[in-house]
Amino acid sequence: MEVLMETLTPKLSVRGLKKDFDEKGVLRGIDFDVLDGEFLSILGPSGCGKTTTLRILIGLLEPDAGTVSLDGVDITDAAPDRRSMGIVFQNYALFENMTVRGNVEYALRFDNERKGRRREIAEKALAQLGLSSQIDKPIHELSGGQQQRVSIARTLVLEPEIILFDEPMSALDVETRLSMRAELKDIQKRLGTTMIYITHDQEEAFALSDRIMVMGGGEIHQLDTPEQIISHPADEYVADFVNKNLRIKMDSLARFMGR
Numbered sequence: 001m002e003v004l005m006e007t008l009t010p011k012l013s014v015r016g017l018k019k020d021f022d023e024k025g026v027l028r029g030i031d032f033d034v035l036d037g038e039f040l041s042i043l044g045p046s047g048c049g050k051t052t053t054l055r056i057l058i059g060l061l062e063p064d065a066g067t068v069s070l071d072g073v074d075i076t077d078a079a080p081d082r083r084s085m086g087i088v089f090q091n092y093a094l095f096e097n098m099t100v101r102g103n104v105e106y107a108l109r110f111d112n113e114r115k116g117r118r119r120e121i122a123e124k125a126l127a128q129l130g131l132s133s134q135i136d137k138p139i140h141e142l143s144g145g146q147q148q149r150v151s152i153a154r155t156l157v158l159e160p161e162i163i164l165f166d167e168p169m170s171a172l173d174v175e176t177r178l179s180m181r182a183e184l185k186d187i188q189k190r191l192g193t194t195m196i197y198i199t200h201d202q203e204e205a206f207a208l209s210d211r212i213m214v215m216g217g218g219e220i221h222q223l224d225t226p227e228q229i230i231s232h233p234a235d236e237y238v239a240d241f242v243n244k245n246l247r248i249k250m251d252s253l254a255r256f257m258g259r
């Protein structure tokens, strides 16, 4: 029975989440679960409520209603550093002039229990991500993909249950995005950490995710596998969103071919 419960309890469970800004319903009561080891993308256009959802999950914003539970424990009111959630930001927020090792060790500076072992812990995380040979280089000498890995290593040393990504690739050129996408997928497969990835880029969501949550106007329109979203869009909004994005891709491909 215990084993059965364990497999059935989602890693993260969100129920009835609501948030108004200036009396406008930015989140209108959203419910979803994320399974252990799953890669879930939150996909939708600008202003649909993705960042608001993320900020509530990591504890930077209080919801007006609803609950967030991690491994079955209600963490709605827990402080950000008591939630076991790590976040990788858009520009990675690394210290450019510090070394790779320095950046990762820095994350443990307030961890009284482990800061004495921070050198060893940082080295282990960096080895896991294939960065041992870069360990003494300053950040500005690394490629975009390597910087992404440092940012993940820095998050990993805090031993999060879930890693959240806030549009981490949106400022990069297409080629870098493609190689970093492949790297991220590989890292997730190897580590098996539950990941939530915020993006407005449909192609990115489809390439990376086990399941995708399509949001619009503060609501979840569909939460399903990429295949189901393409073959069985839940409503017109999802069908339009998928089609529109495909059309944009086809147009830029046609322009590229015509050059």
Ligand SMILES: Nc1ncnc2c1ncn2[C@@H]1O[C@H](COP(=O)(O)OP(=O)(O)OP(=O)(O)O)[C@@H](O)[C@H]1O
Pocket: 021, 022, 026, 044, 045, 046, 047, 048, 049, 050, 051, 052, 053, 200
């Ligand atoms: N602190 C705030 N005060 C007032 N309105 C806000 C605040 N934060 C967000 N909003 C509004 O809530 C809506 C949803 O914003 P949110 O940032 O969650 O969208 P998003 O889907 O992440 O968009 P983007 O992809 O552009 O980041 C927007 O209309 C935004 O203007």
